[in-house]
Amino acid sequence: MQAITFVTQKGGSGKSTLCISLAVAAREAGLSVCILEMDRQATISDWADHRTADGPEVAQIDATQIDGVMARLRETAYDFVFIDTPGVDSPGTLSAIRAADLCLVPCRPTPADLRAFKPTLAAIYRLEKAFAFVLNQTPARSYRIRDASDGLSVLGVLPDVTIVSRTDHQDAIGFGQGVTEFNPKGQAAAEVRGLWRWIERRMREIADIGAGHVAAA
Ligand SMILES: Nc1ncnc2c1ncn2[C@@H]1O[C@H](COP(=O)(O)OP(=O)(O)OP(=O)(O)O)[C@@H](O)[C@H]1O
Ligand SMILES: [Mg+2]
Numbered sequence: 001m002q003a004i005t006f007v008t009q010k011g012g013s014g015k016s017t018l019c020i021s022l023a024v025a026a027r028e029a030g031l032s033v034c035i036l037e038m039d040r041q042a043t044i045s046d047w048a049d050h051r052t053a054d055g056p057e058v059a060q061i062d063a064t065q066i067d068g069v070m071a072r073l074r075e076t077a078y079d080f081v082f083i084d085t086p087g088v089d090s091p092g093t094l095s096a097i098r099a100a101d102l103c104l105v106p107c108r109p110t111p112a113d114l115r116a117f118k119p120t121l122a123a124i125y126r127l128e129k130a131f132a133f134v135l136n137q138t139p140a141r142s143y144r145i146r147d148a149s150d151g152l153s154v155l156g157v158l159p160d161v162t163i164v165s166r167t168d169h170q171d172a173i174g175f176g177q178g179v180t181e182f183n184p185k186g187q188a189a190a191e192v193r194g195l196w197r198w199i200e201r202r203m204r205e206i207a208d209i210g211a212g213h214v215a216a217a
Contacts, residue, residue: 001073001074001076001078001079001080001081002079002080002081002101002102002203002206002207003070003080003081003082003083003099003100003101003102004022004080004081004082004083004100004101004102004103004104004199004203005082005083005085005096005097005099005100005102005103005104006018006019006082006083006084006085006103006104006106007085007093007096007097007100007103007104007105007120007124008087008105008106008107008116008117008120009087009088009089009093009116009117009119009120010087010107010108010112010113010116010117011087011088012087013087013106013107013108013113013116013136013137014106014108014134014136014137014163014169015084015085015087015106016039016041016043016044016047016084017136017169017173018104018106018134018136018163018192018195019035019044019082019084020035020044020047020172020173020178021169021172021178021179021180021192022082022178022192022195022196022199023035023056023080023082023178024056024177024178024179024180024181025178025180025192025193025195025196026079026080026196026200027055027056028180028193029196029200031079031080031200032055032077032078032079032080033055033056033078033079033080033081033082034056034057034058034059034073034078034080034081034082035056035057035058035059035081035082035083035084036059036061036066036069036081036082036083036084036096037058037059037060037061037084038060038061038062038063038066038083038084038085038086038090038092038093038096039084039085039086039087040086041086042060043084043173044058044084045058045060047173047176048176049176050174050175050176051176051177052176053176053177053181056082062092063090063091063092063095066083066092066095066096066099067095067099070099080203083096083099083100089119093120093123094123094127097123097124097127097129098127098129100129100130101130101203101206101207101210102129102130102131102132102199102202102203102206103124103129103130103131103132104131104132104133104134104199105117105120105121105124105131105132105133105134106133106134106136107133107134107135107136107148107152108135108136108137108138109135109138109139109142109144109145109147109148110144114148114151114152117133121155121156130157130202130206131156131157132156132157132158132159132199132202133152133155133156133157133158133159134159134163134195135148135149135152135158135162135163136162136163137163137164137165138162138163138164138165139164139165140164140165145162149162157202159195159198159199159202160194160198161191161194161195161198162191163188163191163192163195164187164188164191166179166186166187166188168182168183168186168187168188168189169188172188178192179192180192180193
């Protein structure tokens, strides 16, 4: 079981939206996923309430519960646990970063977003966690994407997929679906599938590095 934490203090950057659609895409790729929601805003629990399809399982937890829940989940057959965090600094955020094998930091290509993730990044560095940015809600074509990509790739890993701002993301959530279910042939679905493929490769690399450390010990 590996854990992916969606984290950045910048509200509205797309943590919950990407968590949902990537969880659905991962399930479509044959993997078992559950979601831990640490945000009282309950975006994902609301989504699950509107959902008619099976899975992923969603549980609302707080900072005091995460260590116990993660210990229990490690005994299960889940391939992945996704952890969604609130858009404000909270006690849960640090524990969610600590629990992660990979932190995903969604970021819109705006000066405000590009500044706002710095405290999050400092916490990720402090806890020595692997992380990747995800450029989200980008215009379809703009110099801003290139500028933001150049800036972010200097600071850390950036997937080769950018998530464009598309209404499919908003509509899918309203229907209790991921974008790949809502409009399987759409561009939003293709981007999310591409992002999941990138993340899956990265998770395999992280697992291999972990196994290497164990072997060397
Ligand atoms: N790629 C996208 N295209 C269009 N709309 C998007 C996209 N990603 C997110 N959104 C929209 O942006 C808004 C904020 O997204 P979301 O709730 O996922 O952000 P968040 O980071 O979880 O916010 P918070 O910090 O408040 O929890 C939502 O209305 C969502 O539908
Ligand atoms: Mg959210």
